[in-house]
Amino acid sequence: xxxxxxxxxxxxxxxxxxxxxxxxxxxxxxxxxxxxxxxxxxxxxxxxxxxxxxxxxxxxxxxxxxxxxxxxxxxxxxxxxxxxxxxxxxxxxxxxxxxxxxxxxxxxxxxxxxxxxxxxxxxxxxxxxxxxxxxxxxxxxxxxxxxxxxxxxxxxxxxxxxxxxxxxxxxxxxxxxxxxxxxxxxxxxxxxxxxxxxxxxxxxxxxxxxxxxxxxxxxxxxxxxxxxxxxxxxxxxxxxxxxxxxxxxxxxxxxxxxxxxxxxxxxxxxxxxxxxxxxxxxxxxxxxxxxxxxxxxxxxxxxxxxxxxxxxxxxxxxxxxxxxxxxxxxxxxxxxxxxxxxxxxxxxxxxxxxxxxxxxxxxxxxxxxxxxxxxxxxxxxxxxxxxxxxxxxxxxxxxxxxxxxxxxxxxxxxxxxxxxxxxxxxxxxxxxxxx
Numbered sequence: 001x002x003x004x005x006x007x008x009x010x011x012x013x014x015x016x017x018x019x020x021x022x023x024x025x026x027x028x029x030x031x032x033x034x035x036x037x038x039x040x041x042x043x044x045x046x047x048x049x050x051x052x053x054x055x056x057x058x059x060x061x062x063x064x065x066x067x068x069x070x071x072x073x074x075x076x077x078x079x080x081x082x083x084x085x086x087x088x089x090x091x092x093x094x095x096x097x098x099x100x101x102x103x104x105x106x107x108x109x110x111x112x113x114x115x116x117x118x119x120x121x122x123x124x125x126x127x128x129x130x131x132x133x134x135x136x137x138x139x140x141x142x143x144x145x146x147x148x149x150x151x152x153x154x155x156x157x158x159x160x161x162x163x164x165x166x167x168x169x170x171x172x173x174x175x176x177x178x179x180x181x182x183x184x185x186x187x188x189x190x191x192x193x194x195x196x197x198x199x200x201x202x203x204x205x206x207x208x209x210x211x212x213x214x215x216x217x218x219x220x221x222x223x224x225x226x227x228x229x230x231x232x233x234x235x236x237x238x239x240x241x242x243x244x245x246x247x248x249x250x251x252x253x254x255x256x257x258x259x260x261x262x263x264x265x266x267x268x269x270x271x272x273x274x275x276x277x278x279x280x281x282x283x284x285x286x287x288x289x290x291x292x293x294x295x296x297x298x299x300x301x302x303x304x305x306x307x308x309x310x311x312x313x314x315x316x317x318x319x320x321x322x323x324x325x326x327x328x329x330x331x332x333x334x335x336x337x338x339x340x341x342x343x344x345x346x347x348x349x350x351x352x353x354x355x356x357x358x359x360x361x362x363x364x365x366x367x368x369x370x371x372x373x374x375x376x377x378x379x380x381x382x383x384x385x386x387x388x389x390x391x392x393x394x395x396x397x398x399x400x401x402x403x404x405x406x407x408x409x410x411x412x413x414x415x416x417x418x419x420x421x422x423x424x425x426x427x428x429x430x431x432x433x434x435x
Contacts, residue, residue: 030329031059035077036089037070040281041144041316044351045089048337051345055336058329067091078103078321086324087334089143092131093197095317096389099134104319107138110331118335124357126381131317140317141338144353146278147311147378148205149371150298153291156186156271165298169206169241172272172301176248179271188248190270193406195257196399198275201312203402205274206238208310208382209302218312218382220398220423225388225432227423229398235416237303239402243412254407266291274300276314280371281352297371299378309379315353390430397422 034049036042042064049060063085065073074088078098090098098104111117120128120138124145132140152165160179166172176188192198207219213228222228229235246253250269252260258275262282265273266289277297286292302309318338320330336342343356352369359365360376385391398419405415427433 030057030326031061032086032324032326032329032333033084034060034062034087034089035070035074035085036062036064037067037091037316038064039067039144039278039316041346041351041353042089044346044349045143045337047349048342048345049333052333052336056332058333060333074098074103081323083321083323083325085321086326086330087318088321089316089318090140092313092315092317093384093391093395095131095140095319096134096385096387096391098319099139100389103322104139105322105324105327107141107320107331107334110320110328111138113328114331114335116332116335118331118338119340122340122356122358123338124355124360127313127315127355130313130381130383131315131385140319141334142315142355143318143338144278144316144351145313145355146276146315146353147313147375147381148201148274148300149277149280149374150300151265151273151275151280151283151295151371152298153271153294154296155294160271165296166272166301167305169209169301169303173241173244176245176272180248185269187250187270188272189245190256190261190265190273191242191245191249191253192257192261192275193253193403194255194260196395198257198261199402199406200395200399201276202242202274203235203238203398204312204384205300206241206303207234208300208312209304210234210237211307212310216386218384218386220394221386221388221427223387225427227420227427229416229420229423235419236412239405239412239416241303242402243405246406277371277375278315278353281350281369284370295370297374299374310382311378311380312384313381314384315355388432390426393430394423394426397426 042062046062049062053059071094074090077084118141123142127142127145132138150165156179162175162178166175180188192202211232213219213222213231216222216228219234220228250264258279262279264270266283268290283289283295284292318334320327324330340356340358343354343359347354347365354372360372366373388394401415401419404410405412428435
């Protein structure tokens with residue numbers, strides 16, 4: 001039950017022999033418990049946990065729940081002050097509210113006591129600063145990293161007389177029309193309007209190709225938490241770019257989220273698909289995908305080729321619960337699983353969201369996970385959250401409007417005007433803006 005204190009860990013034995021190189025606190029009878037979402041990294045982390053147990057004697061128990069269920073349980077347990085889990089793996093968009101509410105703890109005191117410390121310099125540049133730092137301290141480490149990519153079918157491109165992936169959104173729309181073959185059951189694009197995060201990502205990937213607003217490090221609000229949706233008409237431009245592909249999407253697109261759109265692409269029903277590359281490991285799995293080995297990958301199109309390239313980054317972060325019974329042992333495990341050795345185990349076992357920078361120069365891993373290759377060409381990495389904790393609430397405000405435009409109940413202009421007003425109101429209500 002929530003709020004019950006789970007008594008774990010034997011009494012400290014002064015004569016105990018340390019089995020681990022990762023910390024003197026890791027005793028053979030220690031157990032750490034992890035609550036994670038259901039994504040592919042979790043199954044791979046279980047293999048890494050078994051390897052860690054073999055090295056150290058520390059037992060690692062990992063519970064995985066579906067994405068939304070994991071979030072709800074993490075919030076409920078944290079609110080209740082539960083010590084059921086030592087570690088929580090959270091989406092990067094959840095972490096700000098966890099740090100703001102004091103549900104996860106700083107790594108710094110634990111790092112000072114650790115024999116082997118987390119190698120922060122080896123992570124993909126930008127991701128630690130974007131998501132894991134709060135008030136100058138580390139509150140998490142990356143465990144699954146990804147950006148958005150374009151997946152496309154070169155065989156269908158060749159048939160349509162297209163020789164390379166689209167580089168601009170104008171080209172993307174024109175390609176979608178050329179590739180749309182309703183008679184053969186192949187549509188130009190798979191898309192995700194039916195799910196909040198998926199639809200929001202469709203909008204922001206198009207925002208990222210526009211001019212950066214002033215006093216901002218991303219496109220939706222500035223550093224004073226004022227909505228930037230109306231800046232230069234960016235919000236409307238991005239939404240119109242998404243709406244223009246509607247005629248070239250499969251029937252039932254309105255209900256499609258991540259799983260449904262990915263499956264449609266895997267079954268050969270679409271020629272192009274823009275999504276976070278975490279979903280593309282299934283595309284390359286011949287046991288689940290009809291198009292395995294037939295897909296190429298590129299960075300998403302841009303509004304214009306001039307000027308700097310910017311890409312939003314996402315992923316999951318591994319954090320230590322504030323009331324963790326074994327915080328030092330939890331840190332030691334995180335140091336292991338986020339090391340190069342831990343990364344190798346994760347990749348070997350089907351978790352392609354590589355968080356260590358060396359992976360993107362490794363032909364071994366690029367050959368196995370071909371969607372990793374274009375990541376090395378990504379531009380400036382943009383944080384989704386940008387110091388705003390109530391991200392899910394913000395996202396809902398905008399999703400309601402972009403979905404209304406998608407289904408035709410509002411024009412793009414009216415939808416973005418409403419989203420701009422609603423976002424500013426939310427920022428005032430939450431105390432980020434002064435009324």
